[in-house]
Amino acid sequence: MENIKLTQDQKQLIERLGVHYERAGLQPAPSRVIALLLVSDKTELTFDQICETLKISKSAASNAINLLLSAGTIDYITLSGDRKRYFRSRVTSWKEETRKSLNTMLGLNTLLQEVLDQRPKSSKEFNDSLQEVITFMEFLHREVDNIFIKWEARKK
Amino acid sequence: MENIKLTQDQKQLIERLGVHYERAGLQPAPSRVIALLLVSDKTELTFDQICETLKISKSAASNAINLLLSAGTIDYITLSGDRKRYFRSRVTSWKEETRKSLNTMLGLNTLLQEVLDQRPKSSKEFNDSLQEVITFMEFLHREVDNIFIKWEARKK
DNA sequence: TTGTTAGTTCTGCAAATTAAGAACTAAACA
DNA sequence: TGTTTAGTTCTTAATTTGCAGAACTAACAA
Numbered sequence: 001m002e003n004i005k006l007t008q009d010q011k012q013l014i015e016r017l018g019v020h021y022e023r024a025g026l027q028p029a030p031s032r033v034i035a036l037l038l039v040s041d042k043t044e045l046t047f048d049q050i051c052e053t054l055k056i057s058k059s060a061a062s063n064a065i066n067l068l069l070s071a072g073t074i075d076y077i078t079l080s081g082d083r084k085r086y087f088r089s090r091v092t093s094w095k096e097e098t099r100k101s102l103n104t105m106l107g108l109n110t111l112l113q114e115v116l117d118q119r120p121k122s123s124k125e126f127n128d129s130l131q132e133v134i135t136f137m138e139f140l141h142r143e144v145d146n147i148f149i150k151w152e153a154r155k156k
Numbered sequence: 157m158e159n160i161k162l163t164q165d166q167k168q169l170i171e172r173l174g175v176h177y178e179r180a181g182l183q184p185a186p187s188r189v190i191a192l193l194l195v196s197d198k199t200e201l202t203f204d205q206i207c208e209t210l211k212i213s214k215s216a217a218s219n220a221i222n223l224l225l226s227a228g229t230i231d232y233i234t235l236s237g238d239r240k241r242y243f244r245s246r247v248t249s250w251k252e253e254t255r256k257s258l259n260t261m262l263g264l265n266t267l268l269q270e271v272l273d274q275r276p277k278s279s280k281e282f283n284d285s286l287q288e289v290i291t292f293m294e295f296l297h298r299e300v301d302n303i304f305i306k307w308e309a310r311k312k
Numbered sequence: 313t314t315g316t317t318a319g320t321t322c323t324g325c326a327a328a329t330t331a332a333g334a335a336c337t338a339a340a341c342a
Numbered sequence: 343t344g345t346t347t348a349g350t351t352c353t354t355a356a357t358t359t360g361c362a363g364a365a366c367t368a369a370c371a372a
Contacts, residue, residue, distance in 0.1 A: 009274060017267055023260070025181055027360070038271050043282045047319060057362045062320055083318060083370070091285040095292060101261060104179075105254065111173055115194050118165060126199045129247040136251060136307060143303045151295060183330070203349060213332045218350055239340070239348060 004053045010039050024101075029056055029064040034073055037089040044077065044086035073097070102144055109137040160209045166195050185212055185220040190229055193245040200233065200242035228252070258300055265293040 006014070014035040021031035032054050037045065040053070051061045065087060068074040072093050076085040116130050162170070170191040177187035188210050193201065196209070207217045221243060224230040228249050232241040272286050 013267075013270060013274065017271070020264060020267060025179075029360075038268075038286075039274070041276050041279070043279050048317095058319070059321080059363080060361050063361085066320090085318085088282075091282065091289055094289045098261065098293070098296065105257060108176060111169075111176060112194075114169060115173070118169065118195070120197050123197070123199050126244075126247065130194075133247055133250045137254070139307060139310075140254065140303060143306070144300075147296060147299045150299070151292060154295075185331075204347095214349070215333075215351080216331050219331085222350090241348085 004040055004042065004045065004049050006040065006053065014039050027064070027067075029054075029060045030067050032056070033061070033064045034068060034089060037074060037087065044088045046084045046086060050087065099148065106137055106141045106144070109134060109141065112137070160196055160198065160201065160205050162196065162209065170195050183220070183223075185210075185216045186223050188212070189217070189220045190224060190245060193230060193243065200244045202240045202242060206243065255304065262293055262297045262300070265290060265297065268293070 014032060017035035017038065018028065018031040021034060022028060026034075033050060036050065036054060037043065045053070047058075047061060047065070050056075050065070051058055054061075056064075065074070069076075073090060074087050075090050076087045078085055112130060112134050116127060116134060119127055119130070121127070170188060173191035173194065174184065174187040177190060178184060182190075189206060192206065192210060193199065201209070203214075203217060203221070206212075206221070207214055210217075212220075221230070225232075229246060230243050231246050232243045234241055268286060268290050272283060272290060275283055275286070277283070
């Protein structure tokens with residue numbers, strides 16, 4: 001099984017991508033795996049290639065891969081007469097993921113509405129600011145939905 | 157110093173908000189503090205009131221408060237002839253924060269462009285998908301900027 | 313039937329996070 | 343001058359996280 005060679009630049013890029021994913025809340029190992037699958041010349045890598053290239057243990061790789069599989073961030077193909085799975089980045093999942101994380105962000109709004117609903121009328125100034133934020137987030141939410149629609153239309 | 161009473165509903169709402177913030181990457185104690193400042197009837201609470209109401213130690217409160225202060229999530233006022241600081245949620249910071257986290261999200265784009273630039277031409281299909289994602293994210297970024305402009309205009 | 317491949321699962325450790333409690337400090341008061 | 347107040351900082355201590363390494367498994371191969 002041929003092993004993957006990375007240039008210094010590629011290694012650095014993987015680290016930088018890794019940091020980005022970690023900051024977004026992902027664990028270190030999955031972060032590196034997804035970064036590797038984006039950067040390496042080959043786009044389809046086996047379990048062993050991932051372990052070796054990233055210098056992580058099989059258990060770390062197994063957990064990382066399963067996490068990413070169930071999140072839909074990666075998938076794999078197989079070749080007939082070859083028991084190995086070839087893992088690859090599901091690049092197209094990014095649109096969905098962007099959308100999902102936008103929704104999470106904007107999901108705060110529901111909670112803020114509940115907060116406002118239960119607040120005493122007496123804290124008028126505070127309530128008014130809160131109402132403004134809620135209105136803004138609703139606005140943003142609607143507009144973001146429109147952007148996605150606009151994009152789909154534009155693609156045609 | 158009068159102590160803060162919370163209804164069962166308020167306590168639950170604080171926990172739910174707390175979980176939201178934790179999922180967004182904030183530590184538990186700061187998450188509860190900000191939630192408390194949103195939910196409690198009084199919008200301006202002292203250090204001691206925060207400690208007592210949330211049942212956290214002074215050190216936990218001190219660290220949480222300083223974190224939130226330096227993130228701009230809360231601020232405080234003082235009353236003349238009263239050494240205490242009265243902490244409150246900077247509700248208006250949410251627009252900025254929303255924007256910041258959008259930018260972080262969309263900042264992935266710069267990295268993806270770098271990835272694409274260093275990829276071999278041979279992985280054409282992959283590169284094409286990547287290019288599509290980049291184009292989409294650029295589109296999204298521009299549109300989001302427009303939304304903010306539109307909002308500011310609309311407020312007048 | 314024995315071995316090999318492609319992983320998975322289990323056990324345990326090392327490092328990082330988070331908070332408690334106590335000791336400390338700086339300002340204001342008495 | 344000592345005392346109280348409003349915090350801060352320091353030192354543990356308790357979790358939690360994340361991974362290595364080894365043992366395991368299931369499928370196929372020889």
